[in-house]
Amino acid sequence: MTQATEESGRSEPTETADEPPPQDQVPADRFASLSPQEQRLLTMVADGLTDKEIGERLSMPERAVAKYVEDMVGKLGLQTRTQAILFAINRAFQGTDPSRPPLFNEED
Numbered sequence: 001m002t003q004a005t006e007e008s009g010r011s012e013p014t015e016t017a018d019e020p021p022p023q024d025q026v027p028a029d030r031f032a033s034l035s036p037q038e039q040r041l042l043t044m045v046a047d048g049l050t051d052k053e054i055g056e057r058l059s060m061p062e063r064a065v066a067k068y069v070e071d072m073v074g075k076l077g078l079q080t081r082t083q084a085i086l087f088a089i090n091r092a093f094q095g096t097d098p099s100r101p102p103l104f105n106e107e108d
Helices: 003-008 036-048 049-059 061-075 081-093
Strands: none
Touching: 003 081, 036 049, 036 061, 049 061, 061 081
């Protein structure tokens, strides 16, 4: 802490724009917080597709896909693409609740 903040008793904010939101700001059903397009994107990421492959399927530039994936990962309260894949796999295994929409489509 700097001398000015020590004297005022205030601390500088520690959160940066690149950090995901704190866990208490992430909804309980994080999947439901995603838009339909983000849910589809998560499915493609979980299927192991690269940004380039996703971009080809969605007719989007690879860089745009990378940004959408980054935003989706943050919206889920996660930090990495790997965590998003594990989240999707765990959700698929827990998907026995008929009121929840399936993560993976049977026809894919």
